[in-house]
Amino acid sequence: MTTAVELIAAGTAVLSREAMYLDERRWDEWVALFPTDCEFWVPTYTSEGTLTKNPKTELSLMYFRGRGGLEDRVVRIRSGRAPAAIPLPRTTHIVSNILPLAPPEPTIVRLRSSWACHAYFPLMNENHTFFGRAEYELSLRDGQWLIAKKKTILENDRIPFPIDVYCL
Amino acid sequence: MALQPARFYVDDRPEEGVFRVHRDVYHSPELFELEMKYIFERTWNFLTLESQIPKANDYITTFIGRTPVVVTRDAKGQLHGFLNACRHKGATVCRLEKGNAKFHVCLYHGWAYDPTGKNVSIKQREVADYPAAFDADNHDLIPLGKLDSYRGLVFGSLSPDVPPLLDHLGDLKFFIDLHMDQGPNGMEAIPGRVAYTYRGNWKMQLENGQDPYHVDTAHGSFMAISERRRKGQGNVAAPQLDWQKRNEVQIGAYEFPYGHTSVWHDVAEPERRPTFATIEEIKTRVGAVHAEWMLKQRNAVFFPNLQIADQIVPILRTFRPISAGVTELRSMVLGPIGESDDLRATRLRQFEDFVNPGGYATPDDITVFADCQVGFGATGVDFLQGYSRGLGVMEQGANEEAREVGLHPLTSVKGHRTQNTELGTHAPFREWVRLMEAGAAGKKAYE
Incomplete structure (x- = not known):
């Protein structure tokens, strides 16, 4: 019997690996953290204090139902034909304040995190910190904990540099 | 370099087939100052959609050039536009992006205004020992020179000396109609907002929409993605056009008075556009020819601050100049009021996929x-050389396509898609010269 503490630790490890894979540009391993039927959602604010609630009827910064949307981003990064990704910004993700959103179950763990992504844009010799919080639904599939759902809130949403999945 | 007369910066010699623009137009802080004064502050600017402030006492804040502006709807439903600055010490009276308020109270000293701009309270006025001259002064919010709307798009001008809005829009009304007629019950801005800045001059975005030539290079990564999508891989919830087929169609551009302009292309796969699903209903309202124009890809510019674009879904994109080298963009995606959730979702995915800053x-x-x-x-x-594609076949006045829908452009151009006309950039620069010259000569912007 896996304890709640062990389940949360397993989920926390996934969040750390996600950040590491993005920072180390290990794109295939990053994509493999998501099952094919994942949901990846970055809502927009509608004004100073309100977020969009329904990606079907309201605007998102990104919304992918299925891993294909994430695979597309990797194809873009590797294409060598995306000016915004030549050169790629160098990033360091800091993920903290990880807490359960609900009591963990043997195959489902729901966590929230606070995150910051420090991005250095070599072309402009400038830094920017993207930051916010995120909610995860982690799912145990064939012995692997995967990110079945991720909702990322970008708090500083007046965006001064082009963004991609590696900025979030 | 010392400032030259405006005419120097746009080398416009149509009879010799020459149109070139000096790089200082995008780069010089001195010219930027003059643009704010002689262009943005002396002509109509797009402000918002009426549907963004639907209820009594709703308001929304924005900018005309560098000037903070608030648009309100009063208790009777009437729209008003004001400089968003308290008469007392100049603080912005409405500090939020939008809201609803019967009274707008300045947070500095508490002066208050109603949605018609009338000053309704000067805090502790009766004990202030104000002189008679103060009491004789007007303390209301300063109204815009002009405010008017067309098909739900609200425009304002700081200067009252502008032509009536409908005259100023001219044939651009056709392109606004093509946006706003897509839904049987009208169109709405879909909730959510995207705002981002870029490190470039405001005219870069204005021109970019009139520049189909950049697409296969600057957006080369998207070619790889659309290749995958055709095989059913990737984010198939966001169908996009096949870019190879896209090269087989006709393209054209029109130059209109007052700096307005539009590029259009035919679409090889209209069935991929959300509008196609309801095209039969649309035909019954607007006729077959206009419905066909709705399916064309279009990118019209309302000079100086709005793109009315419909590459895959109809959008409105505003440019707010911050400095010569920094610009803020905001995009709105429009959808028919009452649209089904499935069509709405496809529309959103298409917009996010292509237009979002991510x-x-x-x-x-x-x-x-x-x-x-x-x-x-x-x-x-x-002098830059990016303004001449298509110039060899440009016609004066309306061509056949324009005549069919009753447009009266100053010039028309048409060709195979790969002509990639750059002539959509000419009208804005000619108006730029006209307004800058009028300003420098101390003349009114419009005689």
Whole structure:
């Protein structure tokens, strides 16, 4: 019997690996953290204090139902034909304040995190910190904990540099 | 370089087939100052959609050039536009992006205004020992010179000396109609907002929409993605056009008075546009020819601050100049009121996929704008050469397509898609010269 503490630790490890894979540009391993039927959602604010609630009827910064949307981003990064990704910004993700959103179950763990992504844009010799919080639904599939759902809130949403999945 | 007369910066010799623009137009802080004064502050600017402030006492804040502005709806439903600055010490009276308020109270000293702009309270007035001259003064919010709307799009001018809005829009009304007639019950801005800045001049975005030539290079990564999508891989919830087929169609551009302009292309796969699903209903309202125009890809510019674009879904994009080298963009995606959730979702995915600052096109556009802005520092390069494609076949007045829908452009151009006309950039620069010259000569912007 896996304890709640062990389940949360397993989920926390996934969040750390996600950040590491993005920072180390290990794109295939990053994509493999998501099952094919994942949901990846970055809502927009509608004004100073309100977020969009329904990606079907309201605007998102990104919304992918299925891993294909994430695979597309990797194809873009590797294409060598995306000016915004030549050169790629160098990033360091800091993920903290990880807490359960609900009591963990043997195959489902729901966590929230606070995150910051420090991005250095070599072309402009400038830094920017993207930051916010995120909610995860982690799912145990064939012995692997995967990110079945991720909702990322970008708090500083007046965006001064082009963004991609590696900025979030 | 010392400032030259405006005419110097746009080398416009149509009879010799020459149209070139000096890089200082994008780069010079001195010219930027004059643009704010002689262009943005002396002509109509797009402000918002009426549907953004639907209820009594709703308001929304925005900018005309550098000037903070608030648009309100009063208790009777009437729209008003004001400078968003308290008469007492100048603080912005409405500090939020939008809201609803019967009274707008300045947070500095508490002066209050109603949605018609009338000053309703000067705190502790009766004990202030104000002189008679103060009491004789007007303390209301300063109204815009002009405010008017067309099909739900609200425009304002700081100067009252502008032509009536409908005259000023002219044939641009046709392109606004093509947006606003897509839904049987009208169109709405879909909730959510996207705002981002880029390190480039405001005219870079204005021109980018009139520049189909950049698409296969700047957006090359998207070619790889659309290749995959055709095989059913990737984010198939966001169908996009096949870019190879897209090269087989006709393209054209029109130049209109007052700096307005539009590029259009035919669409090889209209069935991929959300509008196609309801095209039969649309035909019954607007007729077959207009419905066909709705399916064409269009990118019209309302000079100086709005793109009315419909590459895959109808959008409105505003440019707010911050400095010669920094611009803020905001995009709105429009959808028919009462549209089904499935069509709405497809529309949203298509917009996010391409137009968002985390999509497949905008990040690359704003990156190359920044590259241009650096390149403009090359003092050896004076006049740029990006304005001549299609010039060899330009016609004066309306061509056949324009006549069919009753448009009266100043010039027309048409060709195979790969002509990639650049003539949509001419009208804005000619108006730029006209307004800058009028300003410098101390004349009114419109005689």
